[in-house]
Amino acid sequence: MQHRETDQNLSIIVGRNSGTRASLVGSDEYKEFSTEIEGTGTSEIDQSFPQSEIQDVPVEVIRTKINSIDAKHRHTRVKKPKRGESTSESTADGPNYRSQFGDIKFLETSTTIFDADYFKDSEMYGIYVLFWLATGFLMVNNIVHAWIDQSAPFYQLPVVQVLRKDLWKVALVDCLMYLSTYFAYFVQKLCKLKVLNWQRTGWFIQGTYDFFFLLFWSLVASEHILGFPWIGRVFLMLHSLVFLMKMHSYGFYNGYLWTISEELEFSEKYISRCTPDNHSVSPEKDLDEHKQTLLNSIKFCKFELAFQASANYTSNDPNVILDGPSVKFPDNITVENFFWFSMFPTVVYTLNFPRTKRIRWSYVGEKVLAVFGIFFLMIIIAQKGFYPLILQARAAKTLPSGLKVQQYFLVLIDMIPYFLLEYIFTFFIIWEFILNVIAELSCFADRDFYGPWWSCSDWGEFARIWNRPVHKFLLRHVYHSSISTIRLNSFQASIFTFVLSSLVHELVMFCIFRTFRGYLLLLQMSQLPMMMIAKTPLMKGRKTLGIVVCWVGFISGPSIICTLYLFF
Known part of the structure; x- marks a missing residue:
């Protein structure tokens, strides 16, 4: 022995x-x-x-x-x-x-692109201000018409009723789901106490729990058990994916350090x-x-x-702490350390994160007001734009094939402008406002949540900078792990990462429409040949053409996917 x-x-x-x-x-x-x-x-x-x-x-x-x-x-x-x-x-x-x-x-930066001083000093800042002025006028327009037309109160709108349904139940389930993520901490604690050995059993226990965590909470939120509306189901699905990535990163990062130790x-x-x-x-x-x-x-x-x-960062920002206490492995295996990681707006774990010195409460208040304002506009757009089109799509499902196709293109054309607005507002409300609020309240200094995706000239660049926190997770725990663990080459690892990401997106569509069609999977996989075309002599040096191609996809892609699921 x-x-x-x-x-x-x-x-x-x-x-x-x-x-x-x-x-x-x-x-x-x-x-x-x-x-x-x-x-x-x-x-x-x-x-x-x-x-x-x-x-x-x-x-x-x-x-x-x-x-x-x-x-x-x-x-x-x-x-x-x-x-x-x-x-x-x-x-x-x-x-x-x-x-x-x-x-x-x-990164040590404590601002996002739209909060940065260099952006406010640039010549493009006026267009940014114009965009929000137009947004404000749109909000005032809807409020005035609702008052004069004496329409139903805001809280009685069909879209708002869907949002309000089972709200507290969804919050309770989300709280229980969060508490269940502490299983990852207990696995590491048992490794620290020498009850478990990470190489022999710890990695298998954590990986198995990750799988059943997603499966269990997806079933709990489904219509077959608690019967939550689609908005509640999608929220819990997306949040469970965030928790899953956090647990996986925490467990396998510390597991790697156990093997080194x-x-x-x-x-x-x-x-x-x-x-x-x-x-x-x-x-x-x-x-x-x-x-x-x-x-x-x-x-x-x-x-x-x-x-x-x-500390793997340096900073010239006076708001960033550079001389704070350094956490060493395995001293990081504590409830407090895991709690703070669970609060940070990141899904990649490390021993020491860049932190700010204080909370700017005026900044928090500004972002919170922006969240509620944009959320109000998104509800109005959904009620006046999407809701009638969804009813029209449902009615068209019983039509003959020829008429159904005709109605499909009519609904698609009508839906594109509304979806474009929701697309832009979703970006701002999550990556510019909510993540900044969470980062400010948790004193998390790295605000590198996104890059200038609106200037992307190929889909590969867009995939890297649209959602930087998730991209970092996929880079470390999927792309590089597939190379080191199952011996894929770089091209195979890229395909594997892209397919996995596409399957997860399709899972979200299944959560919404309760059926698997593969439309999103197919369209997202179509980005692979488009990435290859972007590297050909035909596209090299033609940045404007590349940006146009990307924006055509941004504008039409979400609407095409939604209408396909509604009609077919």
């Missing part, structure tokens, strides 16, 4: 050094000098690899495993020298380590027994090579734990 456990521990180290020896987050190049940082927290990890088990391992097993570790360390942990650079030059300051999951940094402890114990007098541990002729291999493992593991505990 002891032989088998030690063999498994050595195999884990070998496996971890296969492919690219990777740091989980941060820069793509790391210098070895950082491994000298003290306080990596390894002394706080309990004894999980008894030294007595090392003495009884056959020499052949040790020799094979150590040689494998050494070979893969040289090929994967250490960054290869650049073209024209000798190996001695590249390692003059110590070898560079390569990041497995790419460069995901939390255990490798470090095992390597430190093993190297201490690699002595000329201990031939049962290492053959004398291979002693130096074995010690160097274990030393490389120790250096990388110490570096990784120290780097993850260091």
Whole structure:
């Protein structure tokens, strides 16, 4: 049994050094000098690899495993020298380590694009002000007409009644769903107490819980159990996806650090027994090579734990805290730490987040008022624009095929302007207002929620900057994980990530319309050939044409999808 456990521990180290020896987050190049940082927290990890088990391992097993570790360390942990650079030059300051999951940094900025000083000082700011003036006039127009025409009170509108139905039940279910996310914390706590081992059982428990978490709460919110209206179902579905991403990132980030910590402890114990007098541990002729291999493992593991505990951001913003206490692994496994992560407007976990020094209550009040104002406008547009068209679409479903197709195009043309307004308002209410309010109340400094998607000239760029928090999650936990775990190449990993994202979007459509048609899946997958076309000579250098193509998709895409589900 002891032989088998030690063999498994050595195999884990070998496996971890296969492919690219990777740091989980941060820069793509790391210098070895950082491994000298003290306080990596390894002394706080309990004894999980008894030294007595090392003495009884056959020499052949040790020799094979150590040689494998050494070979893969040289090929994967250490960054290869650049073209024209000798190996001695590249390692003059110590070898560079390569990041497995790419460069995901939390920015120090405390403003979004539309709040930034550079935008307010630009010549485009007047158009932004004009847009909100037009929005204000639209709101006043609807209020005046509602008063003069003496129509039904606002709260009695059909759309508002759907919003109000089961409101408190939805809130209660959402609260219970949030509390159930603390399961991810308890798994890590059990790992810290050595009740669970992440590599053996922890990852499987967390992954299984992630799957059944989404399945259970989707069923609870469905019409078959609680019978919530479609708005309540969609809200719970989207929120469950947010919670799912948070749990997954928290669990597997800490799980990665558990594997690094255990490798470090095992390597430190093993190297201490690699002595000329201990031939049962290492053959004398291979002693130096074995010690160097274990030393490389120790250096990388110490570096990784120290780097993850260091702040991976800098700032010139006086509102951002730079000298706050640094959380080290596994000191981060606390209820308080998980609570704050659950409050932050991000779905990617790390040990230390950029924080602001104070809450700007006037800023919060401004954003909250904007939320209610935009929400009021969205209800009016839904009531006066969408509601009659939806009734028209339902009536047309019983018509003959020829008339149905004719009605389809009429409804589609009428729906496009309303959907465009709702599309823009949805962007503002979520990414500009709600996320900023949450970030301000939680003192979360990184406001990089979106990029200038309105100037995108290809769909690949749009996918990266439309929803930056989710893009970062997909980049780390889907794209890079599929490369490191199931050995996909970069192209296959991109396709896999895109298909998974499309399936999740189709799941939301199923939640709304209670039927699977695949229209959204098909249209979203059609972006792949469009991305390829954008890289051809036909489109290169023609940014205006690319922007036009993207905006045609923004304008027509949502309306086409909605009307397809309504009619067919």
